[in-house]
Each structure stands twice: as C-alpha cells, then as structure tokens.
Amino acid sequence: MAIKIGLVGLTQSGKTTIFNALTGKSIKTGAYGAQSEDHIATISVPDERIDYLTNVYKPKKVTYAQVDFTDIGGQALSGQDRESGKESLSLKNLRQVDALAQVIRLFEDDSVLHPEGDIDTVRDVAKINDDLVIADMMTIEKRLEKLQLNIKKMGKAGSSLDEKEMEILKRLQIVLDEGKFISEVELNADERKLIKGFCFLTQKPCIYIANIGENEVGSAPSDQLSKLAKYAEDHKIPWLAICGKMEMEIMELPEEERADYLKGLGVDTPGRVKLIQAAYKACHYISFLTAGEDEVRAWTIANGDLAPEAAGTIHTDFQQGFIRAEVCNYKDFVECGGMAGAKQKNRVRLEGKEYVVQDGDIINFRFNV
Ligand SMILES: Nc1nc2c(ncn2[C@@H]2O[C@H](COP(=O)(O)OP(=O)(O)OP(=O)(O)O)[C@@H](O)[C@H]2O)c(=O)[nH]1
Ligand SMILES: [Mg+2]
DSSP: OOEEEEEEOSTTSSHHHHHHHHHOOOOOOOOTTOOOSOEEEEEEOOOHHHHHHHHHHOOSEEEOOEEEEEEOOHHHHHOGGGTTTOOOHHHHHHHTOSEEEEEEEOOOOTTSOOTTSSOOHHHHHHHHHHHHHHHHHHHHHHHHHHHHHHHHHHGGGOOHHHHHHHHHHHHHHHHHHTTOOGGGSOOOHHHHHHHHTTOOGGGSOEEEEEEOOGGGTTSOOOHHHHHHHHHHHHTTOOEEEEOHHHHHHHHTSOHHHHHHHHHHTTOOSOHHHHHHHHHHHHHTEEEEEEESSSEEEEEEEETTOBHHHHHHHHOHHHHHTEEEEEEEEHHHHHHTTSHHHHHHTTOOEEEOTTOBOOTTEEEEEEEOO
C-alpha cells in the first residue's frame, strides 16, 4: 500500500515546484494558472532502518515504502467547472488521496503574481478550505437530487438504505453550509461506511506546507510563518516549512552531494522527509519491517492494526493462516547487534492474534496454508 498525498493550494503557491522537489521530476513551473494536466509520481520513502538492515542481511532485493504525490493546478480546485456541475479529472484524482498537503505561499517575489495580491497565510488557508467545502457540497447536492428521484420513483417502498443515506448527507450538508469540515462530524462505523465511497475532501487529514523564500531558510520565522504555525497548532494540523525552489534545485544535484549542501544551508532534514513523516502522523500510519536474505522491506499499515492484519498486507494467506508473529523491534535489533543477539537477550517475542503492531517492528510471520 502506497500512501497517497495530494498537493493543493492557490495558483502559484509553488505546488509544482514542491512536487519536483519531492519526486525529482523536472516539470515546468510558473505558468500562471495554466496547469491543465495533473502530475502523479511515486517515490520510495527514505528509511534509515531499511538501509541498516540491508547492510546486515545483504538481501537480493530491497523495497522501501512507497508514497504517491499528486499535483493539480491551483485553478482546478477553485473550480471553473462549478457552473457545469461536472467534476473535473483533477478533483477525481484528488479524491483518491489519503491526505491533503496544502501549499501556502510565503516566498516574496514580485515577478510571481499572487492571485490574492499579497502574502497572507491564514487568509490563503481559509480560501483553500472554502474550496474544499464547496467541492464536497457539490458532490452532496448532486447525490441528494438523485436520491430524491429514486425515493420518489419507488414511492412508499423507497429503500430504507437510500433514506438513511439521505439523512446523513443532509446532516453533512448543514455542517458544510457553516463552512466546517466533514472531519469534524462524529460518525459511527455504519455511517462512515455509507459515505466512504464519496471520498470527501474535507474528511481527509491535512498537512500545511509553508513554502518559504530562500532568504528565510535557516532564519527566525517571519510574522506570517508564526501566524500560520499558531493557526495550525490551534487546529491540530501538522505543518512544516520548506523552500520549494531551493529543494527543487538540490534535487537536481547528484544524490551524494545533496545532504552536504543542505547541511551547509542549516537544513538537517530534507523537506520530503519532513512531509512524509507528517503524512504518516496525519494519517495514523506506521511501518513494520521484514528482513531476510531474500528481501528487506518496509510495509505501511494503520496504527493500531493487529498482527494478522499486518500479515495480510503481505499476503492474504498469511492473514488467514496466521499462527504467530516473531517480533523484534528495530531499536532492540540495533542495540543487540542483530537478530542472534536479540534472541539471546530475550528481545525477540512470540506474539499472537491480539498483538498490536508497533512502528519499526521487524516481523517474521508463522502461518499455515
Ligand atoms: N523565490 C521563490 N520562488 C518560488 C518558490 N516556489 C515556487 N516559486 C516560483 O513560483 C512560481 C510558481 O510556481 P509553481 O510551482 O508553478 O506554482 P503552482 O502552485 O504549481 O501553480 P499552479 O499550477 O498554476 O497552481 C514559479 O515561478 C516558481 O519558480 C520559492 O520557494 N521561492
Ligand atoms: Mg502547478
């Protein structure tokens, strides 16, 4: 399972620049509001635990966790096609992502037009939030029209499921009308299931990416950045600051030079690593690892998943025939100098069906087919 992250933001906020910085692509940037196609690319999640295990096992194959990034044009969300009522391909792509990363412009550059005229981070977040709300409202309106027709057609025998759905959608509509997000509505498991297929944008976890100027890298946060940080913290939204343009240029350097270059600028963690960490946090995902001479690999699962569910991400047979999980956390593995040492020190545990998998667990599943 690859985590999918969608970049959203006002036009010219630097989404495509950041997309390039994240994926190493060199897609053209800067054509004001003219981006008509979406960009989607998958990258391997840098993971030092995988590097370490690769060194130990010298496996035939190494597989990092995968992240998918989607970059749509700023105009696609602010919706010229709201009138037509037809959902654009960009919105459809955006509905498929697990988390939305909002790119907020902080860099000052007179040659790059700001659609709102000046830098104002919290205003820009509010604008994007409104657009997300409107996109979901349109989905609901369309669906309600259809449901009403259905129920009318079927008369008294109208399906109770349709009525149930209508009742939920109306509740959500009221919330959206107040400018609030669907994620703020408390829903039970049945209700969640009923609305899952709509992939509402305002139900997805958010991350803020402050796109700061080159001159702000390594210096104290500007007033606008502090304002955004406070807003994010008040709303419990993970945020990070990166300079998209600089990180895009660094991605153009040979890989072995990048880390030194960043260090020279006072940046210890590249933006893509920070973003991926924030996305795992926002989506409540963790990774567990498998390691052997054939393959060293990272797997993404939901925080709270039990051992059989984790096994199921490898193969359904592993889940169905699950017997036990042999677990050694990565930290113990390193501390004991490897699996043999960990076994000696009793740091390898046999866990059953109820075990909640932890981030960094190295697991060997035992199963019956
Ligand atoms: N100085 C500076 N310029 C930047 C930075 N990030 C982006 N830009 C510039 O801003 C302009 C717009 O960048 P894009 O990445 O195309 O913006 P976008 O959000 O994808 O725009 P749309 O696709 O039209 O919505 C380009 O000229 C970039 O070079 C930055 O961190 N610093
Ligand atoms: Mg773009």
